[in-house]
Every structure is written in structure tokens, then in C-alpha cells.
Amino acid sequence: MEELIEYILQFGNLNGQQINLVKKMAIEVQLQKDAYFSEAAKIPSQVGFIVEGVIRGCYYNNKGEEITRCFVSENSLVVDYVNFEANTPSSEYLQASTACKLIVFSKQNWEELSHTIVGWDNIKNKMVQICMFQKSRKGPVISQDATTRYLEFMKNFPSLSNRVPLTYIASYLGVTQQSLSRIRKNIR
Template identity: 40%
Template sequence: MNELVDFLLGFGRLAPMDIELIERKTEEVGVAKNTRLAKASQFIDELWFVKEGVTRVYYYTEKGEEITKYFIDELHFSSDANSFLYRIPTTSYVETITDCLLIKIPRSSFEVFSEKIPGWNELISRIVTQAMQDKVNRISPMLAETGKERYLKFMERYPALLNRIPLNLLASYLGVTKYSLSRIRKSM
């Protein structure tokens, strides 16, 4: 639970009694690999914080192709914040790609935090803003890069993820076929 509290403290102040409340109202949950945490067009009723493991966010194209939008590793939230915060259906799926240890924050607990923890909403706003900036910084450069350049940048930014992500999912994220990714890897 300390990982979640430390993460939150990076975005704002929490009194000892706020930390105690967070620890009481959240739950560590072991989740098996390939477990779907969220399904497109449904409402998100819990936030998931990744303590151990890797999850991914993905969607399906009109042709039924599965496209990985991004991966979430340790010490990040793995949920559709817009769906959770604004009670709108999510547009993506969220799935574990390794066995995970997650910290679950149910909607009811989140609402208690909003009522009882001074500055909670501002803290969450800072987290969401940072996540959006990270997403833009991750995706925007990829639009003008070749598959090889995207792979090299992925290796540079996320070396710890390379051996934890199946190649077909990495290829989907990079916007290449798994055969192209194999060729890229062999050429290096």
C-alpha cells in the first residue's frame, strides 16, 4: 500500500489520518495474466493502481483488428480516468498482460476521499493532467517515425518492459506487424 501513498504524495499533501483512510478504503488484489479489467462501452467503477505487473489499454478497429494504445507498468494507474471521473462509458479495454498485484480503489472509497480528504480533487486533477501529458508525449512523436525508430525509442524509454510484453502486443503498439517487428529486431 505504501507504493500508492508514495505516488499520491508526489502530487499533493496528505495528513497521517488521510493516509490511514486511504489504506483502509483500498484493497490489494492479485490478478492473473490476461484478465480484463475494463471493457469498451461499459462504465468504470474502480481505479486500479499497478503495484506489480503490466497492463495494457487497447481497442478494436472497424475491421476487428486489436490495437494496443499503451502499456502501464508499476506505480501507475491503469484505468480509464475519464470514464471513472465523469461517468461516461470507456472506449477501450484494459487487460493484465502479466500476473499483477493491483491496488483497487472502488468508486465508493473514491467518493469518501473526495469528501474527507482536503485537496483530494486537486491532487487527482494533477495526476490526470500528468497522465494526459505523458500520453501526448508518448504518442505524438510516434506519428512521424518509422517502425524501427518507434522500436528503438521504446527500447530506450521502457527497457524493463521489453522482456515482459508479448511480441504481438508490442508490434500492435508500435503499429507494425509481428513479422515486421521480427525483421526489425533481427536487423539490429
């Protein structure tokens, strides 16, 4: 819980009573690898803060292929915020790529913080902007060759290559797993 409080305090000040309220509104959750934090065709109902682990955003294209769009790791919020706020079904999945430990707020508790804590909306907006930026960071530029895309991935996510399945990385890069293995072998 302390990781969450440290994160929040980067964006504004809370007194002891407000911090206790935030702690009271949140619950710690374990998510097994491959479990979903939120699913396509369902209305997102919670906001999470990743304490440990990696969650990926993914969807199915019109050919039925699974596409990894983003990775979100420790000390980050994770939520499909546009659909969460609009109360509309999501078009993508947020899935645990590794076992994850999260601190989670229900929609009701998340909104309650806005009604109770003066200044919470400013803090929340700053956190959500970063969350949305991380999720919207475009994947690799497909016009680049696959090796360049992989090197760019390694620069942006240095700790992920040994933590998430290669199939997810290949999907993110827009290459087959065999191509990714060949690229990795040639780089070493």
C-alpha cells in the same frame, strides 16, 4: 500499500489519520495475465495503482484488428478517467499484459476521499493528469520507418520488451509480429 502512499505524498501532504483513511478505502487485487481491469462498452468502476505488472490500453479498429494504444506499468495510476468521471461506457480495454498486483479504489471510495480529506482533490488532480498523460502519449509516428519506431519504443519503455508479448509490442508499433522479429534480429 506503502508504494501507493509514497506515490500520493509526492503530490501533497496527508496526516496519519488521512493516510489511514486512504488505506482503509483501498483493496489489494491480483489480476492474472490477459484479465481485464476495465472493458469497452462498460462503465469504468474503479481506479487502480499498479504495484507490480504491466497493463495495456487497447481497442479494436473498424477492421476488427486489435490495436495496442499504450502501456502502463509500476507506480502509476490506471483508469479510463474520462469515462470513469462521466459514468459513460469506455471505448477501450485496460488489460493485464503480465500478472499484476494492484491497489484498487471503487468509484464510491474514490469519491468519498474527496468529501472527507481536505486537499484531496488537488492531490487527485495531479495524479490523474499524469495518468492521462501516460495513457495519451501517442504511439509511434507511423510516418517513421518501423526500425525507428522500435528504437523509440525501447528508449521510452526499456523494461517492457522482455515483459510483454511481442504481439502487443508489434500492435503498438503498427507492424506485424514477423516484421518486429526481423527488426529485433537486425538490431542485435
